[in-house]
Amino acid sequence: xxxxxxxxxxxxxxxxxxxxxxxxxxxxxxxxxxxxxxxxxxxxxxxxxxxxxxxxxxxxxxxxxxxxxxxxxxxxxxxxxxxxxxxxxxxxxxxxxxxxxxxxxxxxxxxxxxxxxxxxxxxxxxxxxxxxxxxxxxxxxxxxxxxxxxxxxxxxxxxxxxxxxxxxxxxxxxxxxxxxxxxxxxxxxxxxxxxxxxxxxxxxxxxxxxxxxxxxxxxxxxxxxxxxxxxxxxxxxxxxxxxxxxxxxxxxxxxxxxxxxxxxxxxxxxxxxxxxxxxxxxxxxxxxxxxxxxxxxxxxxxxxxxxxxxxxxxxxxxxxxxxxxxxxxxxxxxxxxxxxxxxxxxxxxxxxxxxxxxxxxxxxxxxxxxxxxxxxxxxxxxxxxxxxxxxxxxxxxxxxxxxxxxxxxxxxxxxxxxxxxxxxxxxxxxxxxxxxxxxxxxxxxxxxxxxxxxxxxxxxxxxxxxxxxxxxxxxxxxxxxxxxxxxxxxxxxxxxxxxxxxxxxxxxxxxxxxxxxxxxxxxxxxxxxxxxxxxxxxxxxxxxxxxxxxxxxxxxxxxxxxxxxxxxxxxxxxxxxxxxxxxxxxxxxxxxxxxxxxxxxxxxxxxxxxxxxxxxxxxxxxxxxxxxxxxxxxxxxxxxxxxxxxxxxxxxxxxxxxxxxxxxxxxxxxxxxxxxxxx
Numbered sequence: 001x002x003x004x005x006x007x008x009x010x011x012x013x014x015x016x017x018x019x020x021x022x023x024x025x026x027x028x029x030x031x032x033x034x035x036x037x038x039x040x041x042x043x044x045x046x047x048x049x050x051x052x053x054x055x056x057x058x059x060x061x062x063x064x065x066x067x068x069x070x071x072x073x074x075x076x077x078x079x080x081x082x083x084x085x086x087x088x089x090x091x092x093x094x095x096x097x098x099x100x101x102x103x104x105x106x107x108x109x110x111x112x113x114x115x116x117x118x119x120x121x122x123x124x125x126x127x128x129x130x131x132x133x134x135x136x137x138x139x140x141x142x143x144x145x146x147x148x149x150x151x152x153x154x155x156x157x158x159x160x161x162x163x164x165x166x167x168x169x170x171x172x173x174x175x176x177x178x179x180x181x182x183x184x185x186x187x188x189x190x191x192x193x194x195x196x197x198x199x200x201x202x203x204x205x206x207x208x209x210x211x212x213x214x215x216x217x218x219x220x221x222x223x224x225x226x227x228x229x230x231x232x233x234x235x236x237x238x239x240x241x242x243x244x245x246x247x248x249x250x251x252x253x254x255x256x257x258x259x260x261x262x263x264x265x266x267x268x269x270x271x272x273x274x275x276x277x278x279x280x281x282x283x284x285x286x287x288x289x290x291x292x293x294x295x296x297x298x299x300x301x302x303x304x305x306x307x308x309x310x311x312x313x314x315x316x317x318x319x320x321x322x323x324x325x326x327x328x329x330x331x332x333x334x335x336x337x338x339x340x341x342x343x344x345x346x347x348x349x350x351x352x353x354x355x356x357x358x359x360x361x362x363x364x365x366x367x368x369x370x371x372x373x374x375x376x377x378x379x380x381x382x383x384x385x386x387x388x389x390x391x392x393x394x395x396x397x398x399x400x401x402x403x404x405x406x407x408x409x410x411x412x413x414x415x416x417x418x419x420x421x422x423x424x425x426x427x428x429x430x431x432x433x434x435x436x437x438x439x440x441x442x443x444x445x446x447x448x449x450x451x452x453x454x455x456x457x458x459x460x461x462x463x464x465x466x467x468x469x470x471x472x473x474x475x476x477x478x479x480x481x482x483x484x485x486x487x488x489x490x491x492x493x494x495x496x497x498x499x500x501x502x503x504x505x506x507x508x509x510x511x512x513x514x515x516x517x518x519x520x521x522x523x524x525x526x527x528x529x530x531x532x533x534x535x536x537x538x539x540x541x542x543x544x545x546x547x548x549x550x551x552x553x554x555x556x557x558x559x560x561x562x563x564x565x566x567x568x569x570x571x572x573x574x575x576x577x578x579x580x581x582x583x584x585x586x587x588x589x590x591x592x593x594x595x596x597x598x599x600x601x602x603x604x605x606x607x608x609x610x611x612x613x614x615x616x617x618x619x620x621x622x623x624x625x626x627x628x629x630x631x632x633x634x635x636x637x638x639x640x641x642x643x644x645x646x647x648x649x650x651x652x653x654x655x656x657x658x659x660x661x662x663x664x665x666x667x668x669x670x671x672x673x674x675x676x677x678x679x
Contacts, residue, residue, distance in 0.1 A: 001302075001340075001391060001392045002143075002144060002248050002270070002271050002302075002304070002340065002341075003340055003341075003388070003391050003392075005075070005143055006038060006039070006075055006143060007387070007388040007391065008038075008383065008384065008386070008387050008388055008391070009335065009339075009340060009341060009342055009383045009386060009390065009391070010038065010039040010075075010143070010304075010340070010341040010342070010343065011036055011037055011038055011039065011341075011342050011343070011379070011380050011383050012037045012038060012039035012040050012041065012074070012077075012343050012344070012347065013037075013039075013040070013041060013307065013343040013344030013345055013346060013347045013361065014040075014041045014042075014044060014307065014343075014344070014345045014346045014347065015028075015040040015041060015042055015069075015346070015347040015348065016042075016044075016045075016346070016348070016350065017042075017065055018046060018049055018061055018065075019350055019351070020348070024348075025068065027366070028347070028348060028362070029068070029069075029072040029074075031361075031362055031367075031368055031373070032072065032074055032347070033072070033073070034368055034373075034377055035361055035368075035373065035376045035377045035380045036377060036379075036380020036381055036383065036384055037074060037347065037361070037380065038073065038074055038075060039074065039075050039076070039077055039143060039341070039343065040069055040074050040075075040076055040077070040347060041076070041077040041078075041079060041146060041306070041343065042062070042065055042066065042069075042076050042077070042078060042079065043062055043065075043078055043079045043080070043081045043132075044079040044081065044083060044146070044149050045081060045083055045084050045111070045149070046061075046062065046079075046081045047081040047082060047083075047084065047085060047086050047128065048086035048087065048088075049061060049062075050062065050081055050128070051086060051124075051128065052086075052088070053088055054088070054089075054092065057131055059131075059132075059135060066078070066136065066139060066141055066142075067141075069141060070139070070140060070141030074141075075141050075142070075143045076141050076142060076143060077143055077144050077145075077146050077306075077343075078132065078136060078142055078144070078145055078146060079145075079146040079147070079148075079149065080125070080128060080129045080132055080145065080146070080147050080148060080236055080240075081128060081132075082114075082125040082128055082129070082147070082148045082236065083111055083112070083148045083149030083150070084110075084111040084112075084113060084114075085113065085114050085121060085124075085125075087108050089120065089121075089124065090107070090108035090113075091108070093118075093120040095115065095118045095119065095120050095121075095157075095159060096114050096115055096118045096120045096121045097113065097114075097115065097157075098113060098114065098115050098153065098155040098156075098157065099115075099155055099156045099157035099160075100155075100156065101154070101156055101201045101202045101206065101209075102201070102202050102203070103156065103201060103202070103203045105157070111149070112150070112151075112152055112153040113153075115155045115157055115159055115160065116155060116160075116225070116228040116229045116231070116232050117155070117157075117159040117160045117162075117163040117228055118159055119159070121232070122231075122232060122235055125148075125232060125235065125236060126235040126236055126238075126239050127239075128236075129147070129235075129236035129237075129239040129240055130239035130240075130242065130243070132240075133145075133239060133240045133242065133243035133244050134243050137243045137244045137247075142244075142247060143247075144247065144248050144249070144250060144271075145240050145244070145247055145248070145249040145250070146250060146251065146252065146273075146306075147233055147236045147237060147240070147249060147250070147251040148232075148233065148236070148251055149251070149252060150252055150253075150254055150275065151229045151232075151233065151251060151260060152229075152254070152257060152259050152260065153259070154221075154222075154225045154259065155225070156199045156201040156203075160199060160225075160228070161197075161198055161199050163224075163228065164197070164199055164221065164224050165194045165195070165197055167224045167227070168194070168197065168220070168224075169194065171220070175191055175192065175193075175194065178191065179191060181216055181494040181496070182214060182216040182217055182220075182494070183214075183216060183496060184214075186214075187213065189214065199221055200212060200214065200217045200218045200221050205217055205218060206218060210412045210413060211413075211415075212413050212415075215410060215413045215414065215415070215495040216494050216495045216496070218409075218413050219406065219409050219410055219413065219494075219495055222259070222406075222409045223261070223406065225259070226259065226260045226261045226264065226265075226405075227264070229260060230260075230264060230265055230268065233251055233265070233268065234268055237249050237268060248270035248271055249269065249270050250269050250270060250271050250272065250273040250304060250306075251265075251269065251273070252273050252274060252275050252306040252307060253265070253272065253273065253274040253275070253294065253297075254274060254275055255274055255275075255276070255290040255293065255294070256290060256293070256424055258405075258408065258409075258412075260405070261405040261406060262293075262297055262405065263297060263404075263405065263445040263447070265297075266297035266298050269297075269298070271298075271301070271302070271303060271304055272294050272295075272297045272298055272301070272303040272304070273303060273304035273305075273306040273341075274290075274294045274303065274304070274305070274306060274307075275306055275307035275308070275345070276290070276291075276305060276307070276308045276330070276334060277307070277308065277309065277313055278330070279313075279316055279318075279320070280318075280320040283428075283432065284333075284618060284635050285428070285431060285432040285435040285436070286428055286432075287330070287333065288333065288337060288431075288435055288618065288620075289427075289428055289431045289432075289435070289443065291303075291333065291334055291337035291338060291339070292337055292338075292395075292431075292441060292442060292443045293403060293443040294338070295337060295338035295395065295442070295443075296403075296442050296443040296444050296445070296448075297445075299444075299448065300338075300394055300395060300442065301338075302338050302339065302340040302391075302392055302393070302394075303338050303339055303340070304339065304340065304341040304343070305331070305334040305335075305339040305341050305342055305343055306341070306343055307343060307344065307345040308327075308330065308331070308334075308342075308343070308344055308345070309322070309327075309344065309345065309358060309359040310322070310327055310344050310359045310360060310361050310372050310375075310376055311327065311359035311372045312357065312358065312359040313358060313359070314354065314355055314356075314357045314358035315354075315358075319357070322359075323637075323667065324371065324375070324667070325375075325665075325666070325667030325668065326667055327372075327375055327376070327379070328375060328378070328379050328667075328669065329633060329634075329635065329667050329668070329669060331379060332631065332633060332669045332671070333618065333620075333631075333633055335390060335631075336618075336620035336621075336622065336631035336633060337395070337620055338394075338395060338622070340390070340391055340392065342379070342383065344359075344360070344361060344376075345358065346358065346359075346360045346361075347360060347361050347362060348360055348361070348362040349362065349363055349364050351364070359372065360372075361373060361376045382653055385652075385653075385655075386652060386653075386671075389624075389629070389652065389673070390622060390624070390629060391624075392624060393622035393623055393624035393629060394622060394623055394624065395440055395442070395620075395621065395622060395623070396440065396621075396623055397440040397441055397442040397453070398440070398453055398454045398455065398605070398607050399434060399439055399440065399441045399442070399453060399454065399455045399456075399457070399602070399607060400441065400442045400443070400444045400448065400450070400453045400455070400456050400457070401427060401430055401431055401434075401441060401442070401443055401444070401456075401457045401458075401459070402444055402445070402446055402448075402456065402457070402458040402461065403427055403443050403444070403445070404445065404446050404461075404463070404465075406463060406465075406493065407423065407446075407460075407461060407462055407463040408423045408424065410462055410463040410491065410495050411423045411460060411462045411463075411487070413495075414462070416519070417487075417517050417518075417519040417546060418519040418520075418545065418546060420522065420545060421460070421487065421545065421546065423459075423460050423462075426459045426460045426485070426588060427459050427460070429459070429588070429591065429594060430457050430459050430483075430594060430598070431443075432591065432594075433591065433594035433595045433597075433598045434598055435618070436595060436615075437595060437598065437599060437602070437609050438609040438610045438611055438612070438613060438618075438619040439598075439602055439607060439609055439610070440610065440620070440621065446465055446468050446471075450471060450472075450475040450480065451475065451478065451480075453480065454480060454481060454605040454606075454607060455480070455481045455482075455483070455601055455602070455605055455607070456472075456475060456480060456481070456482050456483070457482075457483040457484075458472075458482070458483070458484045458485075458488070459483075459484070459485050460485055460486070460487050460488060461484050461485075461488040461489065461506070462487050462488060462489075462490050462491060463490075463491050463492070463493060463495065464488075464489050464491070464492065464493075464498070464503075464504060464505050464506060465492070465493045466492070466493060468505075469489075469504075469505035469506055469508075469509070472506065472509055472582075473508065473509045473577070473578075475580070476509055476577045476578060476580035476581065476582050477577060477578025477579060477580060478578065478579060478580065479578070479579040479580045480580045481580060481581050481582075481583070481601055481604065481605060482509070482580070482581070482582045482583070483582075483583045483584075483585065483601070484503070484506060484510065484582075484583075484584060484585075485584070485585045485586070485588075486517070486545075486546045486547070486548045486585065486586050486587055486588065487517065487546055487548070488502075488503045488506060488584075489502055489503025489504035489505060489506035489507065489510075490502055490503070490504060491504070492504075501513035501514065501515070502514040502515075502517075502548070503584075508577075509575065509577050509582045510555065510573070510575055510582050510584045511552065511553055511554035511555030511573065511575030511577070511582065512550045512551060512552055512553060512555050512570065512573050512575070512584050513550065513551055513553060514548040514549060514550040514551075514586070515549055515550075515551070516548075516549040517546055517547070517548055517549070518546065518547040518549065518564070518566070519545075519546055520544050520545060520546070520547065524544060525542045525543065525544045526542075526543050526544065526547055526561050526562060526563055526564060526571075526587060527540045527541065527542060527543065527561065527562025527563055528540060528541045528542075528543050528559045528561075528562070528571050528572060528587065528589050528593055529559055529560050529561070529562040529571075530558065530559045530572075531557060531558060531559060531560065534558060534600060535596065535599065535600035535603060536595075536596035536599050536600060537559075537593065537596040537597060537600060540562055541589050541590050541592060541593035542589070542590045543571065543587035543588055543589040543590065543593075544587065544588055545587065545588040546587060546588060547561065547564075547566065547571070547586060547587045548586040548587065549566050549569055549586075550569065550570050550571075550573070550584065550586050551569075551570070552570055552573055554575055555570075555573035555574060555575035555582075555584065556573060556574050556575070556576075557570040557572070557573055558572040558573060558574055559571050559572035561587075570586065571585070571586045571587055572584070572585055572586065572597075573586075581604075583597075583601070585597075610630065611630070611632075611642060611643070611644065612643060613632070613640075613642050614636075614640045614641070614642070615636075616634065616635045616636035616640065617632060617633065617634050617635070617636070617640050617642060617664060618631075618632075618633040618634075618635060619631065619632060619633075620633070623676050626675060626676050627673060627674070627675065627676055628673070628674050628675065628676040628677070629652075629671055629672070629673055630644075630649070630671070630672040630673075630674070631669070631670075631671055631672075632662065632664050632669070632670040632671075632672070633664075633669055634664040634665065634666060634667060634668050634669070635667070636666055636667070637666045637667060638666045639663055639664065639665050639666050639668070640663070640664050640666075641661050641662070641663050641664075642661070642662050642663075642664060642670075643660070643661055644658070644659065644660070644661070644662050644672065645659070645660075646659055646660065647659060647674060648674075649672040649673060649674040650672065650673040650674070651670060651671070651672060652671040652672070652673055653669065653670065653671055654670075658672070
């Protein structure tokens with residue numbers, strides 16, 4: 001639990017008082033009290049202020065800020081300020097500047113602008129973290145460390161090229177091993193000296209961001225870059241822990257951000273935190289899935305909602321206002337799915353540069369008489385009322401969906417069979433079906449212990465890493481239900497095809513083999529035709545995108561294709577393997593099929609929905625100390641009625657006892673406390 005020092009759901013956000021004159025600060029304190037703000041994230045981009053030149057460190061402004069906030073009842077999430085290097089550093093030490101994929105060396109500007117393998121950046125960023133930790137280690141207002149900010153972006157400079165070669169030597173040992181792993185006899189790419197290897201930029205192997213001549217090289221460079229940035233984080237982490245081993249450390253992640261393998265990062269984070277910025281048209285289930293992924297990074301531990309906007313964003317094409325009630329609703333959605341904090345970017349709106357039109361608790365008008373401030377203050381009162389009831393509560397899911405960043409890289413870098421294949425979208429289709437059914441679901445890595453689940457789903461598991469197939473076989477043999485789909489089991493972790501028939505190492509447990517994969521054009525469809533009714537599934541359903549042409553070899557055929565030259569070939573199979581079952585879905589079917597299919601699987605395993613609820617009402621649950629907390633989140637503009645059963649439950653926000661039918665206002669929230677009786 002991170003909240004022991006402040007035992008409630010932390011409420012606050014990014015605060016940049018250095019951008020304002022001192023007369024504004026007292027007004028900030030007054031309004032923070034009105035809003036219930038008790039945590040401020042400070043020092044995120046203050047490196048240039050803290051270190052005006054190579055030798056000088058000046059923390060006087062930061063001292064005053066932290067002391068002033070603490071005296072007014074506000075704790076700090078203290079950032080290390082290393083998310084953007086100072087201008088003097090770029091001028092004196094140009095090795096800190098990144099080189100982009102087109103080979104252009106950057107000038108000073110923006111952020112995320114430091115080369116992760118620059119000796120200068122690593123030296124001074126670690127030194128800054130150490131000086132901050134030494135200075136503030138005993139400050140009573142320090143709650144948590146926040147390293148850098150939203151790590152991301154690759155570099156292709158000579159420092160990175162040299163470090164890449166070192167990384168490859170450690171990974172492969174010899175050039176012979178590397179050449180085999182990369183299949184370099186293709187197009188005469190055999191390497192005879194480590195110095196011949198260059199990063200796969202648009203000057204060498206890649207183009208268009210997701211196209212490459214050599215998938216093995218490009219996947220390895222993504223692994224290397226993710227690790228390089230993680231190494232920068234770890235240097236700061238070690239400095240912080242040297243002085244403050246008792247203070248938790250985090251950095252803010254970005255959901256399904258494609259460039260970094262967050263499962264690896266989470267191993268070195270005391271608590272996961274992330275920044276949630278859905279658009280007005282982002283599916284509610286996609287945001288829920290992202291929260292569940294953040295919870296899954298550390299096997300179900302609660303996480304921090306580090307940033308969200310109180311109303312408006314500034315960087316999307318169309319920056320809609322959050323409608324009345326939506327900020328509160330989305331805040332509770334995060335809490336429902338594992339967040340132990342609710343924090344914003346930003347507490348007071350900037351007056352200049354690119355984020356001046358990004359929403360804030362305190363708007364440009366500068367007073368509390370705004371819709372946004374009133375909503376923030378009301379939420380602050382509710383979080384104070386909830387106290388520590390929800391802290392460290394967990395989710396008890398029996399269904400898991402496997403998500404793998406390296407598999408995503410491999411899928412997106414694939415040289416076929418279709419540009420329309422989007423790994424995240426295919427994962428979301430399965431998640432959304434369970435979400436609509438109100439079935440609790442964990443998002444987990446390929447390293448997760450599968451034995452605690454009854455159903456494990458691995459959509460588009462194109463890359464099968466060493467040992468994963470054996471893990472699946474053991475899970476199914478022990479009685480589990482496993483589901484995978486088209487375009488699975490094709491390659492190993494080096495993106496080399498597993499010969500002998502798709503799905504490669506999964507062939508035995510799935511009881512099928514695939515000989516061809518048909519790529520359908522946009523708008524082109526085939527059909528999933530059920531051989532006989534199975535629970536909610538009967539008749540036929542549309543499918544598209546890709547169609548695996550498979551043959552059953554031990555598996556039972558449940559449905560066949562309805563058209564084209566492969567009409568009558570299997571499209572849905574089940575293989576009885578040991579005490580369990582393995583299902584293969586050979587195409588991308590419509591949503592109604594997935595809801596029926598997954599409903600059948602849940603029924604087979606005795607997994608029940610949390611509740612029956614109308615469309616647009618999200619249901620989630622957290623459990624703590626034999627207590628169950630059921631969240632009803634109405635994403636509709638109109639009120640909805642939900643049947644909650646005859647057992648009396650406490651409505652925590654209304655402080656009443658309810659049973660039978662509960663009315664959830666439009667864009668409203670109900671949190672029901674009861675004794676935990678299981679699913």
